[in-house]
């Protein structure tokens with residue numbers, strides 16, 4: 001299934017029936033239904049472990065998400081831990097879950113400088129064998145051909161701080177083995193393996209109103225221009241959208257201009273990993289929740305004012321499991337949970353959920 005308007009409108013009509021609810025707008029109606037009613041999509045990054053072990057979590061995922069992505073189980077260190085050993089069990093389980101619940105599925109990520117198995121890192125640098133890239137994409141995308149809505153083909157290939165004039169990430173096994181061409185090779189290969197899947201370039205830290213983020217935006221646009229001028233089959237840009245409420249300045253104008261620049265290249269846009277880090281904020285969590293909600297509203301209002309933006313996935317749904325509470329860059333030093341997702345640790349809707357709902361409702365396509 002493709003993420004095109006017709007499909008979304010169709011699922012808008014059928015979803016309320018599937019969920020046994022009337023199509024009448026209700027205050028508590030899920031993000032999934034609301035997004036779909038307005039011809040957009042909302043989804044969530046999930047893990048099999050949580051789906052299997054936590055009934056509350058599972059219920060919220062079924063109710064709220066129209067599309068799923070694995071938070072880690074479709075990364076290469078999990079899928080191909082050894083050269084001759086593939087392990088699709090996690091991705092298969094999430095796909096099955098999605099299909100049972102009439103949810104779309106996306107893949108994250110085929111090519112990344114992180115989450116690679118040790119054997120690959122060693123072999124790629126010594127052999128520079130392009131098959132280590134292409135045969136993996138053939139195997140994985142081919143296995144799920146016709147079943148995945150979209151793929152993050154390449155993730156985070158930009159890092160201007162590495163010092164290359166192109167702004168490309170030099171500290172990557174892929175760049176070091178093949179130079180820039182690994183990116184186009186990966187897209188061509190993915191297209192051939194599943195001609196119907198939407199192919200994404202996915203990138204981080206594109207929304208900050210700070211000089212280093214501006215360098216990332218410029219390098220990203222240049223990369224996309226090069227890919228398009230070479231006829232590389234790319235459909236969309238994934239903007240991760242890991243916001244930092246108290247650490248990185250955000251401004252509507254800067255973000256808006258960037259979205260316009262991407263759209264003018266003829267690409268669609270999806271916010272792929274949305275959450276809001278609250279570390280460094282006031283002690284009072286009620287205040288932080290309000291700040292997180294207001295930033296969410298500003299960010300998504302700008303995003304959804306553009307027809308090119310097809311929707312948003314958040315990187316998790318409940319603060320109970322957020323990676324923001326684990327990652328050294330974003331967690332609170334005193335170990336308190338981060339509050340950067342729409343549901344709290346008890347699966348209660350937070351002001352962030354209301355902000356997301358309002359953003360989807362306000363800017364119907």
Ligand code: XIL
Nearest residue numbers: 071072108155204240242273315323
């Ligand atoms: C993160 C996961 O959430 C963590 O559980 C894992 O330990 C590291 O990766 N950008 C990405 C995602 O593209 O794959 C990352 O996911 C978060 C940042």
